[in-house]
Amino acid sequence: MYWRCFVGVLNREMLKFWQQRSRLLSALVRPLLWLFVFAAGFRSALGLSMIPPYETYILYEEYIVPGLAAMIVLFNSMQSSLSMVYDREMGSMKVLLMSPVPRSFLLCSKLVANTLVSAIQVYLFFCFALLVDVQLPLMGYVYALPIIALLSIFLGSLGLLLANSIKQLENFAGVMNFVIFPMFFLSSALYPLWKMQEASEWLYKVCAFNPFTSGVELLRFGLYEKLAAKELVIVLVLTLITFTFAVRSFRPKPAASFSTSSSGNSGNSGAGNKGAGNKGIGNKSDGKKQRIKANQQGRP
Incomplete structure (x- = not known):
């Protein structure tokens, strides 16, 4: 039973993703725009030094690839949560429940x-x-897979937590943008933290405490076959917290709609019985009139 349910949900999401070709296109256009266009302008402005996990001086394009990969996970996780709000408004959520x-x-x-x-x-x-x-290490693509899975579960749980607290589709779209862009721009996805510290100390602290920064650095180290233990612990703890709260907040109320429909049905039933009673009274009155008319005709 559990396996069939899992396969059903997985097939539904994959079919939805396959039918929404524009979703895949938009998911690739955003990072490619940064990689091919913006990187050319920022390359000279953000001269990067040798920082971990890199062992030599690197180009800006090489630095932002892990951050852009994390951005793809962030946008897709929030968009998946948006579809949950849509399913709830359209009524298809009741099928899952x-x-x-x-x-x-x-x-x-x-x-x-x-x-x-x-x-x-x-x-x-x-x-x-x-x-x-x-050029990334070949084994880095393998090491990055579990990190992508962990980051996706963390951000997906965060999106589901927001989706459970916001009931209308248009409101969630606004909140989603309010969450996505600060998390992305106030992180180390596009520029290293030491650049932030040179610009502003308080901005550096905000970026350092941003949980998305931990996810980006964890993915960056994984792509170069290294482990960021501190970031791994942070992302694991945040994943457990957000998933727990997402499950607890996922409390739909089908009983309210059931009671409403039941009361409506009982009301309609009562109205029908009342109509049947009125009809019986009408038939009784018509029979009495016919008897009086027959008696009058039978008189001499």
Whole structure:
């Protein structure tokens, strides 16, 4: 039963992703725009020195590839949560709620499907990054896969937590932009933290405490076959916290709609019985009139 439910949710999300070709296109256009266009302008402005995990001086294109890969995961996770709000408004969420499996299993299945979609988009982006001569270690692509999965589950849980607290689709779209852009721009995805510290101390502290920064650095070290232990612990703890709160906040109220429909049905039934009673009274009155008329005709 659990396996069938998992496969059903996975097939549904993959079919939806395959039918939405524009979703894949937009997911690749954003990072490629940064990689091919903005990197050319920032290359001279952000002269990078030798910082971990790099062992030599690097170009700006090579620095931002891990950050852009994390950006793909961020946008896809929030967009997947947006589809959850859409399903709730359209009523298709009730189909999932009719399943006998726990809510936590349903959310896990949706997060796994979101992880698979994110991994497909990220590795397609890595293929395009080869066009600008961004050479990453071959085993780095393998080490990056579990990190992408962990980051996707963390950001997906955060998106589901927001989706559970926001009931209307248009409101969630605004909140999603309010969350995505500060998390992305106030991180080390596009520029190293020491550049931030040179510009502003308080801005550096904000970027350092940004959880997305930990995810970006974890992915950056993984792509170069290294482990960022501190960032790994931070992302693991935040993943457990956000997933727990997402499961607890996922409390739909089908009973309210059921009681409303039941009261409506009982009201309609009462109205029908009342109409039947009125009809019986009318028939009784008509019979009495016919008897009086027959008696009058029978008189001499």
